[in-house]
Amino acid sequence: MLVRIATGPTGRANSLGEFGMTSDSNPIVSLSEFTYKRGTEIYGEKESAEYVYQVKSGAVRSYKLLADGRRQIGAFHLAGDIFGLENSASHRFTAEAIIETTVRLIRRQSLELVADHDLVVARNLLSMTTTSLQHAEDHMLLLGRKTSLERVAAFLIEMDKRLTAAGIMALPMSRRDIADYLGLTLETVSRALSRLHELGILGFIGSTQREIVLLDRVQLAHLDLQS
Amino acid sequence: MLVRIATGPTGRANSLGEFGMTSDSNPIVSLSEFTYKRGTEIYGEKESAEYVYQVKSGAVRSYKLLADGRRQIGAFHLAGDIFGLENSASHRFTAEAIIETTVRLIRRQSLELVADHDLVVARNLLSMTTTSLQHAEDHMLLLGRKTSLERVAAFLIEMDKRLTAAGIMALPMSRRDIADYLGLTLETVSRALSRLHELGILGFIGSTQREIVLLDRVQLAHLDLQS
DNA sequence: CGCCTCCTTGAGACCATTCAACAATGGTGG
């Protein structure tokens, strides 16, 4: 998880805080916002990485494709998350808005300029990269060794931490997105969720099947073996 | 890939160079060496990360275990590679010597002390972490979406780049290690290698089956779909 | 020589996938 930022002395949080900067200490770095419609591309794989992004609202998927269309989603980015932070010149994933999404953007170049003489910023870039690395390492274990039920359980536990509000988890992503994140097919994901429902571990709430209530987190955690 | 270091004015390369340091500019950082026997643990998951390591000779596997013993190898570390570089206080993998392995070690703390006031070193830490992240991202695609033949092909291509000498690739790791790296069973790996042999894409050389010659890199690359 | 480890190969089982049908939702336009 990215470290939540403390609201500054003005009582207003901004994305620069995530990098260890405040607006006034680094007036060079310009901030702007942009809103993407559901399903639109934010950047493509191998495009030059001009900006770094922070999700203000909405949800984003980052993925790689094989030549024949098989897709692997590497991460979902939710409110507060920073993504598109590449050390290299070009993006290593394609990023798309899952639902209508507003992002803050920062020019990568200006960030680098600041990092070049500010150790606090440099340190935070390392810390964010390490967070991504840690997530990827855990995900390799899931993709390489877990069963479908374990994967779906792990997914629910992750999303529960990240977006449960008032006991309800409103998933922004489709079954296909979940499947491509977990290395499964959408049918297998659906079956696993049905099974968890039968087991009384979760309940469906709204009219859609994307609103889930976790009824038994203990049993759910038990299904996902820990490392 | 880690950036190869230039041998210094003394004509002698050392591991500090990888971090952007030379021995004389940073006499604080002590270097020592240690040799691990085949199969011995270098550090365990969740152990406190006291040292950072560089492989001088030999080979190391980094892995995570599930409670029931299922294993996922996240990376192999070969001569020149740096591993055990954690931003957090504890290791996220268990590291074991695959064969007799000599490593150079650096106290993590001394490295951090230097990084705290040396931007070049801080930048190199970020660059190394990014390299690991990039590898993990590519490996997620492999584990989530590739077939067994594609995985083995990708593995051979990776190892070919890293350890082929005089046309011969001498794999230090067993079929089980390869399987746990690729999210397969050792039997499936063996069958895939046999198939590649039948197809004339590779040949076995020595008395053991760990020495491989790639006969048709073009066809091999064709089997592993690119992203 | 005998034992151990590692690798290969075969046969059958199983979990996830594929293919298919159907239900439910939401948006659109008459």
Next chain:
DNA sequence: CCACCATTGTTGAATGGTCTCAAGGAGGCG
């Protein structure tokens, strides 16, 4: 307001790729 259609999700049946179980061979080492 409702019929229509596209999208999304569920479920069933059959297939198939990988795993499991098993046997046998080859090399290394005491």
